[in-house]
Amino acid sequence: MNWAWIPANIGALIEATIDHIVLTAIAVGVGLAIAMVLSIVIHRDRRAYGPVTAVTGLLYTIPSLALFAFLVPITGLSLLTAEIGLVSYTLLILVRNIVAGLDSVPADVRETADGMGYTWGQRLWRVELPIALPLIVAGLRIATITTIGLVMVTALIGEGGLGQVMLRGFNFRNWAAVYAGAAITLALGIVVDLLLVWIGRRATPWAAARTR
Amino acid sequence: MIELLAEVVGWFDDPASWVGPNGIPTRLLEHVLLSAACVLTALVVAVPVGLAIGHTGRGALIAVTVANIGRGLPSYALLLMLFPFFGIGFSTAFPALLLLTIPPILTNTYVGVRDVDRDVVEAGRGMGMTEGGLLRRVELPLALPVIVAGVRTAAVQVVATATLAALVGGGGLGRYIVDGFALQDDGQLVGGALLVAALAVLTEWGIGVVERRVVPPGARAGTAGGRAPIEVATARPSLARSG
Numbered sequence: 067m068n069w070a071w072i073p074a075n076i077g078a079l080i081e082a083t084i085d086h087i088v089l090t091a092i093a094v095g096v097g098l099a100i101a102m103v104l105s106i107v108i109h110r111d112r113r114a115y116g117p118v119t120a121v122t123g124l125l126y127t128i129p130s131l132a133l134f135a136f137l138v139p140i141t142g143l144s145l146l147t148a149e150i151g152l153v154s155y156t157l158l159i160l161v162r163n164i165v166a167g168l169d170s171v172p173a174d175v176r177e178t179a180d181g182m183g184y185t186w187g188q189r190l191w192r193v194e195l196p197i198a199l200p201l202i203v204a205g206l207r208i209a210t211i212t213t214i215g216l217v218m219v220t221a222l223i224g225e226g227g228l229g230q231v232m233l234r235g236f237n238f239r240n241w242a243a244v245y246a247g248a249a250i251t252l253a254l255g256i257v258v259d260l261l262l263v264w265i266g267r268r269a270t271p272w273a274a275a276r277t278r
Numbered sequence: 279m280i281e282l283l284a285e286v287v288g289w290f291d292d293p294a295s296w297v298g299p300n301g302i303p304t305r306l307l308e309h310v311l312l313s314a315a316c317v318l319t320a321l322v323v324a325v326p327v328g329l330a331i332g333h334t335g336r337g338a339l340i341a342v343t344v345a346n347i348g349r350g351l352p353s354y355a356l357l358l359m360l361f362p363f364f365g366i367g368f369s370t371a372f373p374a375l376l377l378l379t380i381p382p383i384l385t386n387t388y389v390g391v392r393d394v395d396r397d398v399v400e401a402g403r404g405m406g407m408t409e410g411g412l413l414r415r416v417e418l419p420l421a422l423p424v425i426v427a428g429v430r431t432a433a434v435q436v437v438a439t440a441t442l443a444a445l446v447g448g449g450g451l452g453r454y455i456v457d458g459f460a461l462q463d464d465g466q467l468v469g470g471a472l473l474v475a476a477l478a479v480l481t482e483w484g485i486g487v488v489e490r491r492v493v494p495p496g497a498r499a500g501t502a503g504g505r506a507p508i509e510v511a512t513a514r515p516s517l518a519r520s521g
Contacts, residue, residue: 127482128475129438135455135471139282139464215352219442222459229354236358236445248355 071242079231083250086227089217090258092149094210097156104157105164106190115165122158130155130219138223148220155216156209163205167198200273203266207259214255228254282464286472289465300453302473308449309477312371313436320379320432325425328384332391332421333413341388345381353378353439361446371443371450378439379432386428390421422492430485437478451477 072079104122108114125133133151141147171194179189195202218229226233228247235243267273289295296302331337356374364370394417402416444452454470457463 124479127434127438127478129441129478131438131441131452131455132471132474132478135458135467136475138459139468140279215354218352218354221354222445222456232355232358236361241362244358248351248359251355252351 068240068242071240072246075243079246079250082228082231082247083254084227085225085230086214086217086251086254089145089148089152089220089225089227090210090213093152093213093217094156094206096149097153097160097209097213098206100153101157101160101164104161105168108161108165109168109190109194118161119158122154122161125154126158130216131222134220134223143224145225147223148217148225152213152216152220156213159209159212160202160205163201163208164198167201167205168194170201171197196270199270200266203262203269207262210258210262211255214251214258218251282468285465286468289463289469295469305449305451305453306473306477309437309440309451309474312368312375312440312443312448312450313433313481315372316375316379316436316440317429317433319376320383321429324380324384325387328387328425329391329413329418332388333409333417335392338388338392341384345385347381351377354442354445357442357446366447367443368448370446371440371448375436375439375443379436382432382435383425383428386431387421387425390424390428391417393424394420419494420497422494423489423497426485426489426492430482430489433485434478434482437481438474441474 104114104118108118130151133154134147137147137150141150175193175197176189179193184193217225217227218232220226221229221233228251232244232247235241235247294301298304328341331341353374356377357370360374361370364373391413398420399412399416402412407415440448440450441452441455443450444456451470451474454466455474458465458467458470
């Protein structure tokens with residue numbers, strides 16, 4: 067095992083880590099935006115729930131490598147191909163959790179907001195979404211850790227961040243690169259998860275105050 | 279788009295796609311056998327452990343830790359990491375995929391048994407049932423839908439991830455995708471992807487049917503033990519996927 071490879075290639079490892087973070091951030095960011103719109107549509111009209119979860123559920127079931135294989139002949143070996151795949155896997159998780167969060171708002175709280183003269187949008191923004199936040203953050207955590215893992219698979223279509231380091235290491239039987247890539251990915255997952263927990267706590271100070 | 283369609287149809291239509299070690303029947307069988315071997319082994323290992331943890335309430339931390347490690351280590355990484363120890367093909371793919379199959383079944387078994395109404399268990403105990411009898415005749419039947427849901431998650435995940443076994447020289451339907459990329463053969467690429475996607479959807483649907491069948495009559499929808507209308511991801515620790 068050629069451990070000296072790691073210090074000699076620290077620059078490349080940092081670059082791949084940044085790539086990995088950027089690929090993950092784009093996917094989760096775009097996924098959250100789309101999921102938020104879908105969830106608000108469902109929140110307004112419950113009948114949309116079935117069709118939306120059926121489509122996002124189907125996307126979720128299709129193996130990632132197969133989804134990329136469908137897209138490559140159309141969108142090529144590109145960042146777009148990788149992101150379409152990655153975003154589609156975040157949708158089911160996020161929609162489920164955002165809708166569950168909005169559903170967790172007690173009916174009397176909703177009525178109080180209406181009684182105080184809040185418009186539908188004000189009620190959503192100032193009352194319902196803050197109450198839904200813990201469940202939204204829970205969904206974000208699962209979506210993010212899933213995406214960090216799936217970014218690796220995009221190495222096969224020329225992206226991949228740390229997955230690219232691992233694949234190249236594997237092809238040249240350079241096990242130090244394979245283990246370094248795996249270790250950084252694992253650490254990245256733990257750090258990002260803890261970060262999301264912390265952000266979730268900061269964003270809902272009332273929840274911490276209640277348990278104290 | 280039309281051209282692509284013609285290529286895919288051409289690949290399926292080619293008699294050579296259906297015979298020999300690289301034929302569709304052989305690759306499909308390899309894919310199903312690898313997936314089934316993982317799910318069956320995981321059942322034998324994870325269900326007894328999950329039942330014991332759920333019944334006694336001891337060792338829950340171990341179950342949660344196992345689930346979290348399984349979630350944090352992507353299958354892609356596991357396959358490449360285990361290769362130097364286990365070698366080409368099935369011998370690497372089996373242990374790597376097994377490590378991904380165990381956590382959803384273990385956590386769902388444990389959570390399923392833990393969430394059985396304690397009053398029901400106490401009633402059984404009051405009727406003089408032994409601990410083993412309680413587990414077999416009360417807790418297991420009531421937890422079964424949750425356990426089967428875990429098996430469904432695990433099976434769909436393993437069918438998806440078995441595609442990546444082609445990376446370490448394994449067989450299965452992933453072969454067509456990896457080779458399709460390498461040869462820039464879109465017919466084979468998309469044809470293989472269609473087969474994998476169909477197998478995954480079929481697995482999800484098939485075990486979903488079983489899942490609805492195993493709900494005990496006393497716990498059908500409408501009663502307390504019925505299926506909740508929305509499955510919150512936090513209540514299903516096994517939702518994260520990696521293939």
